Amino acid sequence: MQFSSYMNEWLYGEDGYYKNFKAIGKSGDFYTAVSTSSFFGASIANYFYSLLKEGKADRNGWLIEIGAHQGYLICDMIxxxxxxDPTLVSTLKFGIVERQPEVQKAQLAYIQERFGDDVQITHFNDISEVETAYAxxxxxxxxxxxxxxxxKDEKIAEVNEHRIEWVGAPVEMLSWAKKHYLTQGEIAVxxxxxxxxxxxxxxxCDFVSFDYGEKYVRNDFSIRVYRSHETFPLFDEALTLSESYKQDDITYDVNFGHVCEAFVAAGFEEMFYETQARALIRFGLIDILELFSKQTxxxxxxxxxxxxxxxxSPTMMGDRFKLIHFRK
Structure with a gap:
């Protein structure tokens, strides 16, 4: 099978890595900005609030998170x-896009723990189910x-019995690679x-997303497997695919140029692309921290x-992670 199908089964298939809830943080499988500090979500919410005050967002619309994991981020934002503005909790509607039933249950339990019955969350299995005037x-x-x-070299990877083989790439992929000057690396699907x-x-719509990567083609493979906070390049001789399959996380650096191309083609406008550090400071992170200092x-x-x-910090998450904000 093509590698994208193999990776899809690895992450989302029956008994796939994300089929059930995964712990995050130092004791879990991976570590994110959300698990680092609740001020990450507060900063994004502060940005959303500034858009509401400026009339660029609708207080009667939706706040929706895609891939909310346990629900920390959307809860920190709420x-x-x-x-x-306490009245926003009664005018806004809140949603999570999550297709795994077990993860949905964990999210609802956490939201109940945080807010009781005061906040209601609607689950969507796919973003296509969301129909609204503003979100x-x-x-x-x-x-x-x-x-x-x-x-790689006009070939794509196929996986047979957890072994990678290289076969001729289809015409459309060759065309995409030529257009983007890609000789080797990942092409997201x-x-x-x-x-x-x-x-x-x-x-x-305002769509705000954080991830690690750059806005250009690297012409190198970044795909890797995470196992208990250890990193193994996919082509590492020490890594056995059959052992890691569905047991460990698999990821790669994002080509934000590809992301931007996809969203602009769908009718969105790119508003911002910047480092996580610059974005969070612009969102008011330092002001929130100073306010906290006076109350604790x-x-x-x-x-x-x-x-x-x-x-x-530039040497931690600050520069490696990027924000991209699209508006439609």
């Missing part, structure tokens, strides 16, 4: 929006979890479909400041 859609690290094809579905169902103990402030440093 909490901050309530702090800014602020947020996602953290979803583009790197799309299946991809592996391309599904960006165009996501953009088109979002554009069809949402009349006006010194030790708690120092602890939270260390977490914020992880989010914005």
């Amino acid at each position: 909490q901050w929006l309530y702090t800014c 602020f859609v947020v996602a953290n690290e979803i583009f790197d979890a799309f299946p991809c094809e592996l391309f 599904g960006y165009e479909d996501l953009a088109e579905k979002m554009a069809r169902g949402i009349e006006k 103990t010194q030790s708690r402030y120092v602890s939270e400041a260390d977490k914020v440093k992880t989010l914005i």
Whole structure:
């Protein structure tokens, strides 16, 4: 089978890696900005609130997260929006796009724990189910979890019995590679479909997403397997695909140029593309931290400041992760 189908089965198939809820953070399989600090979500919500105040967003619309994992991010956002304007919790509608039933259950349990019956979440199995006049859609690290094809010297990877073989690439893929000056690397599958579905169902939309990668073709393979915070390049001789299949996470660096191309073609406009550090500071992260310092103990402030440093430090998440914001 083509590598994208193999990767799709690995991550999302029966008994796939994401079939059931995965723990995040230091004790889990992976570590994200969301699990680092609740101020990550608060900063994004603060940005959304600024759009609401400027009349660029609709207070009667939807706040939707794609791939919410346990639900930390959307809950942190709701909490901050309530702090800014308590009435927003009664005018906005909240949704999560998540197709795995077990993950949906974990999300609902966490949301109940955070807000009781005060906040209701609607689950969508796919973004195509969302139909509304306005939505602020947020996602953290979803583009790197799309299946991809592996391309090298005009050939693509096929997987037979967990072994990679190289076969001639189809004409359309050769054309794409030539257009983007790609000689080897990953070609994501599904960006165009996501953009088109979002554009069809949402009349006006702000889509904000964070991920790791660059806005150009690397001409190298970044695809790798994560196992208990250890990284193994896919072509590492020490890595056995049959052992990692469906047991470990698999990911690659995002080509934001490809993401942008897909969304612009679907009718979106690129508003911002910048480092996570620059985006979060622009969103008001430092102001939120300073406000927190006036309402807490010194030790708690120092602890939270260390977490914020992880989010914005150039040597940690600050420069490697990027924000991209599209508007329709």
